[in-house]
Amino acid sequence: MNFLKTIKYPILKGIDFSGLTFLSPVVRLCYGEEPAVQIKKIVQWIIIPIIAILIFIFAWNQASDNIHTKSGRLPSPKETLLAYSAIDTFAEYEALKEEAYLMSGNERISELEVTEKLIAAIEPIVESTTEAVKTTKAAYAEKIEARIAPLDEERKKTDAAFKEAQASRKAALAEMSEALTPGDTAAYEAFLAAVKDDVSKTDEEKDKVRALKSEIDDIRDEKSKDVAKALYAQTQAAEELQFLQKKVDQLTRDNRSEKVASAKVEMSEEFATLTTLTGADAFKTARGIAKDEARLVKTETSDYAGAKTLWYQTRRSILCVFTGFLLGSAIAIPIGILCGLNSTFMAAMTPFVAIFKPVSPIVWLPICLIIASAYVPAPEDSTLMNWMWEDAWFLKNYDINPAFIASACTVALCSLWATLANTALGVASIDKDHMNVARVLKLGFWSRLFKIVIPSALPLIFAGLRISLGVGWMVLIAAELLSSSEGIGKFVWDQFNNGASDSFAKMVVVVFIVGFIGLLLDRIMIVFQRLVSFEGGAAGV
Amino acid sequence: MSFLELKDVNVGFGPASSRTEVLSNINLSVKEKEFVAIIGFSGAGKSTLMSLLAGLQAPSSGSVTMNGKPMQGPGPDRGLMFQNYSLLPWLSVFDNIKLAVDRVFPELSKSEKADKIHHYIKMVKLDHAPDKKPHELSGGMRQRASLARTLSLDPEILLLDEPLSALDALTRSEIQDQILNIWETDKRTVVMITNDVDEAVLMADRIIPLTMGPKATLADEFEVRMERPRDRHTLNDHPEFMRLKSEITQFMMDLNEESKGLRKNDIVPMPDIRPKDFALPTATPRLKNRHSQPGKPKSAA
Numbered sequence: 035m036n037f038l039k040t041i042k043y044p045i046l047k048g049i050d051f052s053g054l055t056f057l058s059p060v061v062r063l064c065y066g067e068e069p070a071v072q073i074k075k076i077v078q079w080i081i082i083p084i085i086a087i088l089i090f091i092f093a094w095n096q097a098s099d100n101i102h103t104k105s106g107r108l109p110s111p112k113e114t115l116l117a118y119s120a121i122d123t124f125a126e127y128e129a130l131k132e133e134a135y136l137m138s139g140n141e142r143i144s145e146l147e148v149t150e151k152l153i154a155a156i157e158p159i160v161e162s163t164t165e166a167v168k169t170t171k172a173a174y175a176e177k178i179e180a181r182i183a184p185l186d187e188e189r190k191k192t193d194a195a196f197k198e199a200q201a202s203r204k205a206a207l208a209e210m211s212e213a214l215t216p217g218d219t220a221a222y223e224a225f226l227a228a229v230k231d232d233v234s235k236t237d238e239e240k241d242k243v244r245a246l247k248s249e250i251d252d253i254r255d256e257k258s259k260d261v262a263k264a265l266y267a268q269t270q271a272a273e274e275l276q277f278l279q280k281k282v283d284q285l286t287r288d289n290r291s292e293k294v295a296s297a298k299v300e301m302s303e304e305f306a307t308l309t310t311l312t313g314a315d316a317f318k319t320a321r322g323i324a325k326d327e328a329r330l331v332k333t334e335t336s337d338y339a340g341a342k343t344l345w346y347q348t349r350r351s352i353l354c355v356f357t358g359f360l361l362g363s364a365i366a367i368p369i370g371i372l373c374g375l376n377s378t379f380m381a382a383m384t385p386f387v388a389i390f391k392p393v394s395p396i397v398w399l400p401i402c403l404i405i406a407s408a409y410v411p412a413p414e415d416s417t418l419m420n421w422m423w424e425d426a427w428f429l430k431n432y433d434i435n436p437a438f439i440a441s442a443c444t445v446a447l448c449s450l451w452a453t454l455a456n457t458a459l460g461v462a463s464i465d466k467d468h469m470n471v472a473r474v475l476k477l478g479f480w481s482r483l484f485k486i487v488i489p490s491a492l493p494l495i496f497a498g499l500r501i502s503l504g505v506g507w508m509v510l511i512a513a514e515l516l517s518s519s520e521g522i523g524k525f526v527w528d529q530f531n532n533g534a535s536d537s538f539a540k541m542v543v544v545v546f547i548v549g550f551i552g553l554l555l556d557r558i559m560i561v562f563q564r565l566v567s568f569e570g571g572a573a574g575v
Numbered sequence: 576m577s578f579l580e581l582k583d584v585n586v587g588f589g590p591a592s593s594r595t596e597v598l599s600n601i602n603l604s605v606k607e608k609e610f611v612a613i614i615g616f617s618g619a620g621k622s623t624l625m626s627l628l629a630g631l632q633a634p635s636s637g638s639v640t641m642n643g644k645p646m647q648g649p650g651p652d653r654g655l656m657f658q659n660y661s662l663l664p665w666l667s668v669f670d671n672i673k674l675a676v677d678r679v680f681p682e683l684s685k686s687e688k689a690d691k692i693h694h695y696i697k698m699v700k701l702d703h704a705p706d707k708k709p710h711e712l713s714g715g716m717r718q719r720a721s722l723a724r725t726l727s728l729d730p731e732i733l734l735l736d737e738p739l740s741a742l743d744a745l746t747r748s749e750i751q752d753q754i755l756n757i758w759e760t761d762k763r764t765v766v767m768i769t770n771d772v773d774e775a776v777l778m779a780d781r782i783i784p785l786t787m788g789p790k791a792t793l794a795d796e797f798e799v800r801m802e803r804p805r806d807r808h809t810l811n812d813h814p815e816f817m818r819l820k821s822e823i824t825q826f827m828m829d830l831n832e833e834s835k836g837l838r839k840n841d842i843v844p845m846p847d848i849r850p851k852d853f854a855l856p857t858a859t860p861r862l863k864n865r866h867s868q869p870g871k872p873k874s875a876a
Contacts, residue, residue, distance in 0.1 A: 467661040470631055473649045475678045475728075485674060489665045568665035568708065 038065075053560045056080055109539035114546075117539030125343035127277045132338035134284035138291030146285045153278045160275050163268040167261070174258040182250050189246040196239040203232050290336065297330050344525055348547060350432050351521035355510045355555075357438075358445025359503050365446065366453035366502070367495060371487065373454070374461025391451045395509040398447045399516050402440040410436050437519035444513040449506035456498025460491030493567035500559035507552050522548060577604035578764055579628065579732060584637035586623055597623050599790040601637070603783070605732075608762045612775035613793070614823065615785030616831065621768045622658065624785065625736040628766060629655040641732075651679050654730030658737045660721045662709040668696065668720045669705040675727045695723040699753060715746035719753070726757065733758075735767040739774065748807060751778060759804060772823050776816055777805055784826060787834035794830075797823055 049058045059075035091111050098110035308319045373380040410416050472486045514523025529537040584601040587594050597620040615621045626632035630649040639646045662671050672692045699719035739747045775782045784794040810816045
């Protein structure tokens with residue numbers, strides 16, 4: 035009980051510090067502090083937002099029912115959720131395939147057995163679901179035909195009747211035209227009126243037939259929920275089967291240890307051949323063996339080369355945004371400090387800031403791409419790139435390439451301005467008294483900089499960094515989309531070009547992922563900002 | 576032999592055409608280990624005078640010398656205690672003092688420095704809060720931390736710029752006693768600026784009034800010939816204290832009257848006009864009229 039009491043204020047302080055203030059009434063309520071006040075706050079800050087979210091989902095659902103265009107329709111919340119689980123399943127399958135690729139020995143054999151059993155189990159399901167799709171489709175088609183048949187009958191009948199009427203009107207008009215005598219204005223007027231009447235009647239009749247036709251088409255276009263359900267079940271089963279078959283490939287033909295073993299067998303055979311050869315042939319075969327051996331070494335340490343999952347792309351995007359952000363900050367903070375300290379330098383920098391600040395990422399990106407690929411014309415030969423692919427800590431998992439560097443540079447170029455401006459402001463607006471303290475103490479330039487100027491400007495610098503990171507995250511998605519740097523932006527672009535039935539839904543999933551990560555980054559920066567700010571508040575945690 | 580000397584000092588701001596003379600013709604000489612109080616009204620240029628003494632500001636003309644040498648810029652040998660504490664808000668009390676100690680005694684070891692810092696913290700009775708940040712301290716505690724930082728510089732001269740003006744009466748007397756205590760045990764030169772006559776009489780050896788600005792200058796000094804230590808409780812009955820207090824107060828009030836007299840010409844006579852009618856014009860019919868004004872097109876419709 036005492037322990038609970040002692041952690042109450044640390045909990046509340048932590049909540050306040052991380053900006054999750056909506057949780058503090060819950061904690062206070064748990065401690066029984068002014069229940070009425072806390073419940074009012076909970077209603078205001080938790081219940082009301084939840085209701086707002088529910089209203090949003092409902093409105094979204096309604097909108098998705100009504101927004102249909104030629105290129106697609108707005109995915110409903112449910113479809114979005116299904117797309118999310120499809121993305122997740124895909125990632126899971128890739129992970130399992132990778133595991134299978136790396137398996138060897140008895141583990142591989144037993145896994146192969148299990149997988150084959152699973153295939154045997156799922157094959158009938160695929161068949162039955164395919165059958166079910168066929169039968170539901172047929173049943174539905176029958177139902178539709180039954181509904182259409184009377185309408186079609188009616189359409190045919192009306193069409194025939196109208197054609198008959200039109201023919202008889204035409205004949206009557208022909209007769210009338212024969213009977214006309216030039217100069218008889220009244221007769222001509224009557225004739226013209228009859229022709230007009232015929233035209234309008236014909237149009238009317240055509241419209242009626244067209245209306246019937248479109249009614250029939252509408253019925254044909256109706257999507258059956260049963261068919262959709264059957265199709266979904268079939269797709270699920272088929273996808274799982276496909277995955278299992280591919281996994282078998284990874285356990286046999288494509289398996290790493292298997293590849294190594296077969297290569298070894300091949301090499302020993304080659305060696306046997308070599309021992310029978312002399313002269314030029316021997317030389318040729320020996321070289322072949324040497325090459326194979328080098329390849330074998332690579333195979334032994336090779337990684338699974340599968341498709342990139344959205345989670346991998348998200349991690350790579352985050353890595354890219356931080357790379358760009360750190361790069362931008364490394365430029366912006368020193369320049370900002372110099373600007374704040376020296377008005378002449380500030381005057382020199384102002385034109386650059388003013389002109390480059392509004393430039394869109396779309397413009398920076400090609401320039402960055404050209405520069406990045408000019409610096410690394412052949413990534414395979416570059417020592418730095420090879421180091422990053424093979425040895426660099428966790429970077430080696432992320433396949434750093436010129437497109438990545440260009441995206442990061444674009445992020446840096448677009449995001450550094452907020453930090454630059456805030457740093458300059460923070461340094462320029464140092465309390466005069468604090469500078470007087472430095473003068474009285476006769477601090478040198480560096481200790482003045484690190485003991486007075488930077489600590490005093492830090493809260494504003496961090497406010498700038500927070501804006502920069504937010505801008506960088508927004509810019510990055512566009513940059514990746516254009517540069518095809520493996521990341522969330524590329525995922526969106528691939529989905530846009532893919533045109534599968536759930537592509538749109540996957541893009542909507544991305545909207546939420548991007549938003550959520552953006553929120554997270556912002557929260558992290560808020561915590562940092564609070565850590566360095568010194569006046570009042572929860573700065574002491 | 577004067578320790579700190581100001582000779583014919585003038586300070587002014589702005590271009591020659593619209594120049595504001597803040598201080599003019601200041602002559603001050605402070606002897607070693609002397610406690611001098613400069614008393615003046617707010618806005619008289621007291622803080623400018625202090626900036627001069629600290630070297631934060633150079634005079635427009637005249638000379639400021641310390642130990643016979645002309646003063647060049649500020650330095651830790653003149654411990655300036657700022658009116659608004661000027662503690663660095665991102666550092667704890669300990670670290671604020673450490674900043675000064677690091678600068679003045681770079682040769683000391685880490686533990687020697689810590690001992691020194693704790694010594695000063697104890698001296699101002701802040702030993703319960705060395706790790707507190709300035710915003711967690713009361714005004715009096717902040718001022719004491721500021722005093723400790725100033726003392727830790729081990730300056731040859733202490734410059735106190737209205738150190739106690741922002742404090743309540745109780746805290747004020749407490750810190751007055753502390754400053755006096757420290758001064759009496761460890762005699763050094765002190766120049767204090769204040770606007771409180773009692774404070775000046777209680778603490779100083781000499782009291783020098785600063786006349787009203789602009790063109791403020793130092794008036795004739797009052798010497799305080801009272802034995803130390805002075806006890807604030809019995810002081811109120813001390814005839815010398817009473818005499819000095821009333822004399823200085825009278826002098827300051829005369830100064831005030833005088834400056835008011837100088838400003839009398841500024842009063843501009845207002846014309847003697849009596850407004851005829853304060854009643855509001857009736858609003859509604861006028862509004863209606865505006866809408867139906869003849870000859871205006873009704874474009875709004």
